Amino acid sequence: MPLQMKLSAITLDCPDPLALAAFYQQATGLEPHPESNADFAGLHREGEVFIGFQRVDGYRAPRWPAQTVPQQLHMCFEVERHLDEAEALLLELGAGRPDHQPHGAKARVLTDPVGHPFCIVARAD
Structure with a gap:
């Protein structure tokens, strides 16, 4: 019988944990963890995966889709809005949009x- 583990947290390496947490807070609506600081910040909400951000000196950004600096992690988020609208809002918050978009109209890579690359996909009703 499998262990049946439940994912409870994801932590991303970054140069500035508080700044990256602020981006994801605006994008997801998750709440800042009260003990967030310059070395480790977190976002949470009851019943959802905790997202952590840890300071790494000499951080090197992933080069997606190239693997010269591998992506190491790729998160996907369901969005309730039309993909074009969700993408525009995320770009305003500071997201980037790589030229390589392998999923056609069903998802966007930002x-x-x-x-860190992540996808947005339209929530299926």
């Missing part, structure tokens, strides 16, 4: 302000 990068957070420090280069």
Whole structure:
């Protein structure tokens, strides 16, 4: 019988944990963890995955889709809005949009302000 583990947290390396947490807070609406600081920041909400951000000296941004600096992690987020609208809002918050978009109209690949790739997909009704 499998162990049946439940994912409870994801932590991303970055040069400035508080700044990256602010980006994801605006994008997701998750709440800042009260003990967030310059070395480790977190976002949480009851029943959802905790997202952590840890300071790494000499941080090197992933180069997606190239693997010269591998992506190491790729998160996907369901969005309730039309993909074009969600993408525009995330770009305003500081996300980037790589030229390489392998999913056609069903998903968009974006990068957070420090280069981590993530996808947005329309929530299926």
